[in-house]
Amino acid sequence: MMLRLVRFFGWLLFVLLLVVFAGVLYARKVSNPVLSGTLTLRGLKGEVSIVRDRWGVPHIRAQASDEDALYALGFVHAQDRMWQMEFQRRVAQGRLSEVLGAAALPKDKFLRTWGFYRAAQAALPALSARSRSLISAYTAGVNAGIAQDRLPLEFRLMRYRPERWTDVDSIAWSKLMAYDLGGNWDDELTGQRVLSKLGAAGLNAVLPPYPANAPTILSSQELNLPSVARPTPAPLATSSLPADALRQLHAQLAAAASLGFINAPGKGSNDWVIGGQRTQSGKPILADDPHLSLSAPMLWYLADIQGPTLHAIGASIPGLPGIVIGRNDHIAWGVTNVNPDVQDLFIEPAGARLQTRTEVIKVKGQPPVNYPVQTSAHGPVVASSSDWQDGQQRAVTLQWTALEDGDTTFDSFLGLNYAQNWKQFTAALSSYVAPSQNFVYADTAGNIGYYAPGRVPIRTPGWDGSLPVPDDSAHRWTGYIPFAQLPHVLNPTDGLVVTANNKVTPDSYKPFLANNRVWAEPYRAERILQRLDTGKPLTLDDVASTQLDTVSLVWKGLEPYLLQTQPKDDLSRTALDLLRGWDGNETLSSVQASVFEAWLMKLEEMAQDEVPDVRLTSFAVLNQLKTGGALCRNASANLGSCADELAASLQAATTDLSKRMGTDPSAWAWEKLHSSLSAHGAFGSVGAIAWIWNRGIATPGGTNTVDVARPDSGTFHQTHAPSYRQIIDLSDMNRSRFIGTLGQGGNPIGSHYADMQPMWRGGQYIPMSSQAQDWGDTLTLNAAP
Template sequence: MEELLNIAKNAFPQVSGTETIKGIEDEVEILWDKWGVPHIYARSMEDAYFTQGYIHASHRLWQLETFRRFTSGTLSEIIGAAMVDQDKHYRIIGLHRIAKKCVANLRKDPNNETLRSLKSYVAGVNAGIEKASTNLPVEFAVLNIKPEKWSLEDSLKIMSYIEWGLGGWSYTLELLRENLITKLGVEMADKIIPLYSGANVDIGKGSNGWVVSPNKSESGAVLFANDPHLPLMLPAIWILMHLSCPELNTIGSSFPGVPSVVLGHNEKIAWGATTVTSDNVDLFKLELNPENENQYKYNGEWIDFEVMDEPIAIQNRDQPIDFKVKISKFGPVMEYIELQREVIKISLPDKYALHWTSYDVNLDDTIEGFRTINSASNWSEFRKALSKMTVTPQNFIYGDIEGNIGHQHGGKLPLRKYGDGATVTPGTDEKFNWSGLVPFEKMFSIFNPEHGFVYTANYNEDKAPNGVFIAQDRAKPYRQMRIKSLLQSKEVFTIQDFINYQLDLFTMEAEELLPKMLKYVKVKANTEVQKEIIELLENWDYFLTKNSVAGIVYKIWYQEILRAILIPLIGIELFEVYLTSNPFEIERLFKLFEEKDELEDTLFRAFENTIKFLTEKFSSDFTKWKWGDIHKVVLTHPFSQVNEEAKMLNIGPFKIGGDGNTLWNGSYDPTDEYKVIVGPSYRQIHDLSDWDKSIGVIPGGQAGLPFHKHYNDLMKLWVKGKYIPLLFTRKAISENLEGTFKLIPQ
């Protein structure tokens, strides 16, 4: 272990000094503040992006390597056969094919500014890889591998991976409905989850965002808050960064592998985003030729699949395994379902092709969109940048130093000729396919509303604003309801108010559902402990803190009710596959019972099972049950899953409150001991009266290098609800300096 520690420390990059380097035109200065945030001062945009790539590679090289292999379907090559299904799944989706198409599109115009910026970024990544090659991060040493050169395709693969993570969720619900219809018939399936009117689901990944006008801000300027909720991983998804050059001056969160600041502010505007719960993916049921498995029916004829050879190399095997991807007119034929980063073989007998908006667009346009957002100075320029976006639609929120606020959908939505995407679509004729994409002009937009604020938390209050259909299914409404109630609760807000709101643990879900659950069991309580627990629940303030006794009883009881009702109907396997996304609504399930007594008995048995579970796990004294004792976050290093000693590379566990329906999102996996899997991946709050008042934090640290001082320092703040200053002026940065590093052109 001492040897590995030395290897790890040798990989730490310099933060003070100079380095002569190829690839830049002029000297670049990097001011590192004491929280590990680099502030890049360059004399051209190309040099700024080069330096961004260089820093991404210097501090997050292992993350870049895993992202590249994840998106290429080549993890088996370094990890082994355990990753074959994962690799097959991503070969089928074809992020590498999308990237290749996008790069070809970019190269059509050699003077394209996005191409130039991307080339500069890629050159910077490769300079960072070359610099690190003599002292690679410890993960490379353990696996005895070396990183290959970075490419334009690698950055576009990562862009498409981000897009798949945001928009690829909805096909799983189509498969759930297909499973239920196959197993139980249409009528019963519709009673369990609505087939035609849509369900409210725990999409896991989500976000909060809100902005208030100057007349509602104590400082007299726009006040802004945003926190995207994404998988909690190690290293953190984001790395904070400040890019300054003649063309732009921007600070915020960047995504390793992709240039620009994704969420943040420049000198004139602040922006953030939450995902629109849109349906950008459809499954089409194919009719295969019974005499030729390589053909399917289309427009009344048997036609051949396009077959792609995708050999998969596996660690410690001489020869790759053969794997073929079949592609139809609708898209690739799916073999797996993906839920919470786990892939599971589709068990249904039919074959389904996937159509995704990313197959119909150029994702390089999204890189162009973010590049132009970074330098936008007003609402008009901001919207023009958003019009380029080709990702799953995002709720972009906006504020500027002139006092304007706004909310604009940016991204692409499909125009369907048939069906609404909630259930599987027939795949035998072109008439069932999409007719195109919704034009930007028809997307939802609001600017300077009279009530003085905008807000979003993934829930689509209108399924079809401006006549544009978004989706039947949508995120649960509770976070959005809570934001709205808080913004209506007072006339003037401060930064501290917005901090309190981002850390808010009030559960409107429990406030709505718990009284309805209790009314069925109160009369059946027959022990003092049961009566005392019911009294505790009745008097709960609905704050789901880590020390909440009522909170842990409610959360476990909720799961036990789902288990008691659904497993007899759909089976344990299907139940556990979909439990984390939980598209099941308890009140809808209550209606399955014709007799009130039967419902009361079911809920009371679930209540008894809850008490039994918590007693056996913790104590017979229910006052010692705490939500945080089971609801914990651990940032897990991949090596720790196969090596006990490597657990020292993990960060945590930390007890936290909340769940997927509180503003402090703590989405968890009930099939994995309630482990927290999704949370605020970047908190940002801006008072536009003074950019140096901006604050933010990410879970983990800036460095992806084990044992580095900035490997886990920000996680300790994140857990406590603390922030760091997002310093913007050179004076403020200089007063909090850790080091100055200069890149000198060779």
């Protein structure tokens, strides 16, 4: 009987695999785009050629107009990534439940509450005539791609067709990118919780201020700006939001996290620009690697677009017109997140005037849901409760620059595509609103520079914006820091600007960007400076090896404290001995990396007996071990000191590792434990079919290494990574390099779905060249009106 059952289920599995395989082959046949030949495309003004190189990167050449070049970009985006664009659009609109069912309702409610798509609708009229024209051309190209009727497998599985693309759709995803990169409202909630339980000293322990001796992006000597009055922070309040309001706010955080928007420790980016006096060529080199959530398909789409006056190559985002990060024939630019404080939570007074609208959320297989959404003068109501001490009904509202009218950020990014010098570059950035970014700059004339544009609010004196506050006259936004007073420098005397989400300016800079807890830990910035400030002329290969550096300065700081640990058992002792003499390089074969990262993961939990679910940063762990901090102690676990915490956490880490990889620590290679996870937005968690789309590969690096690869707690997956790398050579633009995390395509069986992944992991690049001799084997599609 048992044998029959085994045979039956074996045949059933075989049949299911055959069905899936046949379906995938069918999808490949009907979904793959037309890549060669000639097409007639309605809406073009003239002839366009689209040459895809050996990696699937399109090189677009439009003869008649720049609008045709953007039309063609929209067309290839739709050809290669239409499901990704559709999913991103539905996220921005809050319309996931229409296709995913009731399980997506919490996501849609969060998205409708915040009003991302409404903010995009309000932004479109504020854009320049040139931007509007280019966006409309891009939209026409997307719709021409949809009309080809070669839809991805996802649409066939869900049995629907995408609606026509609109100009607002081309702006909408940028609002979600602003959320992912430009907010601290969750930090305000964490700060409130910690403050209420541990007081101001505990807040400093859990969320330590940026260290005074750590590098800032700009020095005092590089800042030559007029001063404005800096507010003197008031004493921190200790009142808590009611439990009911907190529940609502944390439900929204959970919904955002389920969409991939997670404020993870160590998430960030690197970029830097090197002046000609430091390079072998005598011309600048510019590098950038933005660290974002991994996804399948990858976020970025590499492209080379040329019209009569538009010549740009670099990383685009499907659904958005133009090159976001890259170069043209004259300048190059890169971005990392500034993370100024541009969000505030306000507690409205009882009886405050609120506006109410009803959002109708369609749900697959169920009746529509009428969902009321309220707004105040500050912005959306994100929680409402009567569970205050006086029993009155009060709303918690959010003010955020990205939700305000008049967002002209698209003018900036499209302007960068055209800029030919520093003056035009900064003129483009003057329209920038959100999310504020560290822009590094270089040009073929040999100039380098830096600017941190964006709307940064000026708050009433005495308020630092770090915690939720009452809506009263003491807590107001009174304007924005003027563009000319935002941090910037042209041609710094030392010929080097390095950014790694670290603190932007020293305290001598008076405009108030953010409280001193928001900046990333300084480890990546310190390591990049170590690698670049060698006194030797630097080459492209030197810059590439810096981008790929996996030496942990976190280990270097913690090493003397960790090695003093008194092990509790033989397994701990063996693991600790392996760490002695380790150089901190978290390579794929490193056993020490496994021990260290697993141990650090346990140490980061040391505050959870006081404040559940709060994880410390590696810098906060170091501070506790240095000072014998109170967070080391845990009465319920019988831990009375940091020595006890070290021994217990090492034992917990080695026990965990032994369960995952066996009891022989010499076999605990990092590559067995640590791998990237690029998951599909809709089907990535559907166990039976997730494997079709999801991709992963063993990766080097770890917490706060330059090649950032922080493992997620509990899984050791790397879900945030350098999502794109570029190195631009201003002595010969076509010697520049770039690479993405997976590939250009959206079809999981297509040849370009993940062909870049091994190269990305291995530190290789492809030519960032607009010259045909660098493209390898090509396919050419010619289009005409």
